[in-house]
Each structure stands twice: as C-alpha cells, then as structure tokens.
Amino acid sequence: MDRLEKKMLALIDAHAQEIIDFAQDIYSHPEEGFYEERTAAKVAGFLHAIGLDVHAYMARTGVRGDWMEQDGPNVTIVGEMDAIGCEAHPMAALGSKVAHACGHHAQLAAMIGSAIGLMDEEVRASMRGSVSFFAVPAEEYVDAAKRRVLREKENIGFPGSGKSELIRIGAFDQTDIALTTHVHMVPVAEDLYLGNPACNGFAAELLTIHGKAAHAAIAPWKGVNAVSIATSALNMVGLLRETFREEDHVRVHSLIRKGGEVLNSVPDLVVMEEKVRAKTLDGIRDAKAKLDRAFDGAAYAFGGTNERENLQGYMPVRYRAADPILTEAAQQLGVSYREVSPEDFNNASTDMGDLTHLLPVLNFTFGGFAGTLHGADFRITDPQTAYLLPAKMLALTTYKLLKDRATEAQKILRDFQPVFDKNSYIDYIQKTLL
Ligand SMILES: [Zn+2]
Missing domain, CATH: 3.40.630.10 (Zn peptidases)
Structure with missing residues (x-):
C-alpha cells in the first residue's frame, strides 16, 4: 500500500x-x-x-x-x-x-x-x-x-x-x-x-381487460367475464413455461390490481400489472411477446378486449x-x-x-x-x-x-x-x- x-x-x-x-x-x-x-x-x-x-x-x-x-x-x-x-x-x-x-x-x-x-x-x-x-x-x-x-x-x-x-x-x-x-x-x-x-432484466406492463357486465345468475350468457379472461391468460402463461429456455432465467410475476366489484354481476373490468424477467434483452422480448399473445388470445376467446400499457423495465x-x-x-x-x-x-x-x-x-x-x-x-x-x-x-x-x-x-x-x-x-x- x-x-x-x-x-x-x-x-x-x-x-x-x-x-x-x-x-x-x-x-x-x-x-x-x-x-x-x-x-x-x-x-x-x-x-x-x-x-x-x-x-x-x-x-x-x-x-x-x-x-x-x-x-x-x-x-x-x-x-x-x-x-x-x-x-x-x-x-x-x-x-x-x-x-x-x-x-x-x-x-x-x-x-x-x-x-x-x-x-x-x-x-x-x-x-x-x-x-x-x-x-x-x-x-x-x-x-x-x-x-x-x-x-x-x-x-x-x-x-x-x-x-x-x-x-x-x-x-x-x-x-x-x-x-x-x-x-x-x-x-x-x-x-x-x-x-x-x-443479473436479470425485465419488462413490465399494465393490462386493462374489458369484459361486459350482466346479471351473474339471471343472464350470465349476456356478459363477458373479465376475470375469466385473466384466469385463462394466466393458465396459458403457466403452460408456456416449457418454452422458456433455462439459460434465459425467465420469471413472470402477476399482480391483480382490480378484479371485479360485486359477485352478483359478471365482472367487466380487471386491471393487472405484469413483469417478465430474463437474462438478455432478447430473452425479455421473447417472453414478453408470449405473455402478450396469451392475454390477447384469452380476450379474443371470450369476446372481450385487452388494453396494454407497456412500462419500461430494467436492462x-x-x-x-x-x-x-x-x-x-x-x-x-x-x-x-x-x-x-x-x-x-x-x-x-x-x-x-x-x-x-x-x-x-x-x-x-x-x-x-x-x-x-x-x-x-x-x-x-x-x-x-x-x-x-x-x-x-x-x-x-x-x-x-x-x-x-x-x-x-x-x-x-x-x-x-x-x-x-x-x-x-x-x-x-x-x-x-x-
Ligand atoms: Zn437495492
């Protein structure tokens, strides 16, 4: 010294x-x-x-x-x-x-x-x-x-x-x-x-899932259930797990900010925040695209819509x-x-x-x-x-x-x-x- x-x-x-x-x-x-x-x-x-x-x-x-x-x-x-x-x-x-x-x-x-x-x-x-x-x-x-x-x-x-x-x-x-x-x-x-x-980087997004309200018992077929869209999307993300490469260290985190108001009505609004981590910028892009397809696909299947606000992540x-x-x-x-x-x-x-x-x-x-x-x-x-x-x-x-x-x-x-x-x-x- x-x-x-x-x-x-x-x-x-x-x-x-x-x-x-x-x-x-x-x-x-x-x-x-x-x-x-x-x-x-x-x-x-x-x-x-x-x-x-x-x-x-x-x-x-x-x-x-x-x-x-x-x-x-x-x-x-x-x-x-x-x-x-x-x-x-x-x-x-x-x-x-x-x-x-x-x-x-x-x-x-x-x-x-x-x-x-x-x-x-x-x-x-x-x-x-x-x-x-x-x-x-x-x-x-x-x-x-x-x-x-x-x-x-x-x-x-x-x-x-x-x-x-x-x-x-x-x-x-x-x-x-x-x-x-x-x-x-x-x-x-x-x-x-x-x-x-x-160290992992990540991308994030705010999702607003729009369904259609209807009486949950009298006429549920007239509604579009936003909670069902969210649930299906999350199931798909779970099944997509096998497509994530080990070396990409992918992690997906989901948070439900708002998930319906009353049990007697088909929930017409779900707000979620999602975070996708991976080891490379390409890995983040790949996993994020899959997540997006899952939510868009679920919204399409149920007849709802899905609004996405991409949030900046970390590299x-x-x-x-x-x-x-x-x-x-x-x-x-x-x-x-x-x-x-x-x-x-x-x-x-x-x-x-x-x-x-x-x-x-x-x-x-x-x-x-x-x-x-x-x-x-x-x-x-x-x-x-x-x-x-x-x-x-x-x-x-x-x-x-x-x-x-x-x-x-x-x-x-x-x-x-x-x-x-x-x-x-x-x-x-x-x-x-x-
Ligand atoms: Zn710290």
Whole structure:
C-alpha cells in the first residue's frame, strides 16, 4: 500500500463516527424513490461542505458533487437513495411505508466516506482525471400509478427508474467509469464480493381487460367475464413455461390490481400489472411477446378486449469479472473476499443494468448485515463492514484508477464495448414502450 492509500484509510478511520452517524440518520428517515428530498439535501450539504461543485434536482432528487479540476477520465461513484416498500419493517416510515431494507443507506455512507479520503489535497494532486459522487434516486421498482404521476406532474420522461432518467437527461454524460456497490445480493459468506454477476432484466406492463357486465345468475350468457379472461391468460402463461429456455432465467410475476366489484354481476373490468424477467434483452422480448399473445388470445376467446400499457423495465446486468484493482484493494484491506464467477447469477434486477450497457461499471458488494433483503428483519449488524469497508474500497479503487496518469482507467475504457450510446439507448427504450 502506498503512502497516499494509507493516508486515505486513516482519514476514513478518523471520520468513522461521522460516517456511521450519517448512515444511521439516513436509515432513520427512509424515503421512497424519486421523493428522497431529505436524503438528497443531506447528501448535498455534505458534498458542498467538502468543497465540491454540487448539482442537484436531477430527476427530481439526484445530487452530484463534482471534482473537475483536471482533464482525463471521470470516475463516478454512485450511491442509491431510495428505500423499499416494506410496511412490516420496524423502521418503515409512516405514510410512505418504506424502509431501508435494501441497505441503500449504507451505499450513501460509503460514498461520503470515500469522498473524505479522495478529496484530500495530496490525493487529488496525485490523480489524473476527475471524480464525481452521485446520489441517485429510485432504484426500486416504480409501479404504474406512480409512474403516471411522475410523467404527468413531475416532468420525468423515463419514470421507470432513476438511472434511466438520469441517462436520458444527460446526467451521466460526463461519466467514463461508474463505480458501484451494494450489500450482498447473492449468498456470500465473505466480507466482499468483487465484480458484477450477470443479473436479470425485465419488462413490465399494465393490462386493462374489458369484459361486459350482466346479471351473474339471471343472464350470465349476456356478459363477458373479465376475470375469466385473466384466469385463462394466466393458465396459458403457466403452460408456456416449457418454452422458456433455462439459460434465459425467465420469471413472470402477476399482480391483480382490480378484479371485479360485486359477485352478483359478471365482472367487466380487471386491471393487472405484469413483469417478465430474463437474462438478455432478447430473452425479455421473447417472453414478453408470449405473455402478450396469451392475454390477447384469452380476450379474443371470450369476446372481450385487452388494453396494454407497456412500462419500461430494467436492462439485465452485463457480467463483469472482478477488475484486478478491486482484488488488490480487498487484499490490502485484509478482509475476506470472493470474486464473481461467470456461472454466478442474480435472478433479481437492478437499473444498474442499464448503466452496464453504456459504461464500464466496476462493482463490489459487502456484508455486515443480517436478515432478508427487502424483508422486515433486514438490519445492519456490523457498521465496520457495512459502512467503513465499502468507503475504503471505493476510495482505494478510484485512486488506483486515476493514479499514474490514469493508466488503469484508460485501459478499462479501451477494453470496454458498449451496447448503446445515450441516443441509441433512448431510442431502444422508446421502441419498447410502443
Ligand atoms: Zn437495492
């Protein structure tokens, strides 16, 4: 470890209590996606106080602090701000019913902790390039009703997720490499899990099934039963399961928002929300087309109709092996770690996937918590591992990317093959919404 690496770690340790208090404060004030106003103000206050150039109100609550004194590659450290709907969690906020049961508060603590190390004057002078600290809104799924409000009243063009909207408005235009972290999302016993396992993406839709009301006992033959259409469609989706390839990791989730009003009348309206996950964009398209045929076919068979509103999903996360600098940092910190392998797979989805289609995203996850992710029993049990260790990892990794005239960052950029640039990304999303 060189002298400046040691200095950064000492700085983070010297501010340990401040970082832990920061995490505890965010944990105690959970806010839902796109509405993280208090969280954003707290992050902005911190970034401003350490002398960064702060940009706020991006996609409503996004806050980015930039250190941009030099030319060269930009490394953006990303921290997610939103809490997850989990009413049973003891910290669930009254009213919004959300809690930090996905550990995003730990990401923010790690991000500000890394800033304490990286913004040291000597450390800055040793790096070529720029560093941004970006607190981003809305990683968790945003449902159809909320999306409508965001689009119509809040001017959010891609209300499906925070990162996607930030890409759309150009808030990632300056970023060359993103550095991300999260609590472990796949079972890992070690303190750190290095690299990005492949991860499902998804598409979603809101379905409004129209039937025809009639007296359920006197003249059911005059009606068209919307619940029957929904039931048949779901049966078909079940039978279509054998056409899903194992390697596509398809999952279909269905939710009935509205399913008839009174038992004495043939139900004429069903509202459903559907989500289709798969490992690749092609896999998502294939499974979604089958789902659509099942609903359209069922509506046709019963003589009803089916209205579909396509909702933007998340792209799959592209696999990225542990970069050697992540491994080097973990070794220097003397903690237990495991590197991602190509066989590892995360069936869940994150909008980080979208970013992996445009930029190199260096990622690691960390432990220090107990209970189930998104569950009522999720809690941080070890602040060292959950707050300070990731802060140190982010600081060391960023420094290693940008030191020595940013040799490592330049190499990563040369090797990276994007799937989309910003414009083709926006086009792709817009086409999936037709
Ligand atoms: Zn999460």
